[in-house]
Amino acid sequence: MPRSHRFDHDKFTTRPGKSVDLDKQSTTADDRITKADAKKELEKDVNSLSEVQRLLWADGSRAVLVILQAMDAAGKDGTIRHVMSGVNPQGCDVHGFKAPNADEVLHDFLWRPRKFLPAKGQIAIFNRSYYEEVLVVRVHPKFLEPQRLPPEPSGKDLWKSRFKDIVAFEDHLTRNGTSVIKFFLNVSKKEQKKRFLDRLDEPDKNWKFNDADIRERGFWKDYRKAYEEMLEHTSTDAAPWYVIPADDKWYTRAVVADIIAARIESLKLQPPTVSDERRAELSEARKRLMAEDA
Numbered sequence: 001m002p003r004s005h006r007f008d009h010d011k012f013t014t015r016p017g018k019s020v021d022l023d024k025q026s027t028t029a030d031d032r033i034t035k036a037d038a039k040k041e042l043e044k045d046v047n048s049l050s051e052v053q054r055l056l057w058a059d060g061s062r063a064v065l066v067i068l069q070a071m072d073a074a075g076k077d078g079t080i081r082h083v084m085s086g087v088n089p090q091g092c093d094v095h096g097f098k099a100p101n102a103d104e105v106l107h108d109f110l111w112r113p114r115k116f117l118p119a120k121g122q123i124a125i126f127n128r129s130y131y132e133e134v135l136v137v138r139v140h141p142k143f144l145e146p147q148r149l150p151p152e153p154s155g156k157d158l159w160k161s162r163f164k165d166i167v168a169f170e171d172h173l174t175r176n177g178t179s180v181i182k183f184f185l186n187v188s189k190k191e192q193k194k195r196f197l198d199r200l201d202e203p204d205k206n207w208k209f210n211d212a213d214i215r216e217r218g219f220w221k222d223y224r225k226a227y228e229e230m231l232e233h234t235s236t237d238a239a240p241w242y243v244i245p246a247d248d249k250w251y252t253r254a255v256v257a258d259i260i261a262a263r264i265e266s267l268k269l270q271p272p273t274v275s276d277e278r279r280a281e282l283s284e285a286r287k288r289l290m291a292e293d294a
């Protein structure tokens with residue numbers, strides 16, 4: 001049974017073409033909800049997700065692609081772990097996007113994600129995604145060199161053309177039955193520092209520390225600009241970006257789960273109906289089974 005959703009999803013939704021000032025967006029939990037309540041909501045949504053995934057599988061005509069983008073230590077991994085904890089692993093794939101290998105880099109930038117797209121009935125989660133091509137690659141244009149791009153478009157036009165390509169790609173997916181659900185986990189610079197310090201100070205978190213993360217933190221402003229433009233130009237009615245406050249992990253997880261469950265419920269999936277003819281076949285199969293000696 002679909003449940004009513006606790007969070008106001010509109011509040012997190014980026015409208016197509018609307019400019020975004022990330023410094024004005026909240027990074028913390030709504031103070032009208034307590035941590036205990038959010039945990040209860042998350043639990044309900046984890047159950048709803050388990051149910052809707054079964055329906056997605058039974059219906060077999062739709063697929064779901066969840067994309068998570070964020071600065072380091074914003075909590076992408078933990079969000080995936082908690083939100084998908086009730087989902088049948090056979091119906092869900094997670095794929096992380098690192099720097100492309102020598103083969104991948106010589107293909108167009110939307111070649112790599114294709115083989116990880118979800119089949120009908122499946123959920124795929126992209127932990128980072130092709131959006132890195134308008135984020136890390138934009139902040140560090142040296143990543144463009146091995147891509148051997150044609151001379152034009154270049155400069156600002158290159159990013160504009162990539163936004164267009166992405167929108168066309170996601171429209172294509174949507175028209176062919178894949179729902180694209182995109183989250184930007186919005187962590188503050190202050191909270192990121194705190195999380196990095198935890199990784200340095202707590203021995204059991206040392207393994208999480210990566211020197212490159214501090215280097216990238218030095219480009220915070222450039223990343224914010226790149227994210228803002230990405231949000232403005234690649235939010236569409238069918239596949240809007242949701243900007244989720246990420247300084248309070250319990251809040252992030254509850255809101256993400258609530259939105260994914262609602263988006264899948266909105267597909268109004270039904271288990272396949274059994275025709276009279278098929279029912280007769282099933283009854284025949286039953287008779288045969290019952291007629292066995294054993």
Ligand code: ATP
Nearest residue numbers: 072077097098099100127128132133136137143210
């Ligand atoms: P975690 O740190 O939680 O394990 P992560 O997603 O940060 O997860 P890393 O291995 O630390 O994983 O980082 C992957 C790196 O690969 C990121 O810095 C990302 O920006 C980079 N990357 C992803 N796609 C591209 C790309 N197309 N070109 C260049 N770099 C990319």
Ligand code: MG
Nearest residue numbers: 072073210213
């Ligand atoms: Mg990392």
